[in-house]
Amino acid sequence: MSSLEIYLAILVMAVVNYFTRVFPFIFFIKKEPPLYIIFIEKYFPPVIMMILIVYTLKDIDFKIYPYGFKELLGICVTAFLHLSIKNYLISIFGGTIFYMALVQYL
Incomplete structure (x- = not known):
């Protein structure tokens, strides 16, 4: 794997991890x-x-x-x-x- 592919994989994992942490606050904060x-x-x-x-x-x-x-x-x-x-x-x-x-x- 090239360095670009490794950095893209890390970026995708970080975004998915962040989304799973923020998901409950986005959908259940108001009700x-x-x-x-x-x-x-x-x-x-x-x-x-x-x-x-x-x-x-x-x-x-x-x-x-x-x-x-x-x-x-x-x-x-x-x-x-x-x-x-x-x-x-x-x-x-x-x-x-x-x-x-x-x-x-x-």
């Missing part, structure tokens, strides 16, 4: 957002949490040592963080860091 947007805003984080839990447990064989202990403990820590702090981002990152520490050191 209340549609009901489906409010629904997504309300229920999307718990759905993501459930997807992460299912993904974590899908390949675990609970008949073989350590019987899914690390994964279940990571889920419990994530649930505890969320119930005590009520912040999805902190819960997800805190639980992931805890789980990765378990995987590396146990």
Whole structure:
């Protein structure tokens, strides 16, 4: 690829990225957002949490040592963080860091 093509690709990516950031402010600034947007805003984080839990447990064989202990403990820590702090981002990152520490050191 030539330098011009690389710069054009970067420009296109920057414009698209900017548009995706500005889009909600352009269309929803003057009025209340549609009901489906409010629904997504309300229920999307718990759905993501459930997807992460299912993904974590899908390949675990609970008949073989350590019987899914690390994964279940990571889920419990994530649930505890969320119930005590009520912040999805902190819960997800805190639980992931805890789980990765378990995987590396146990």
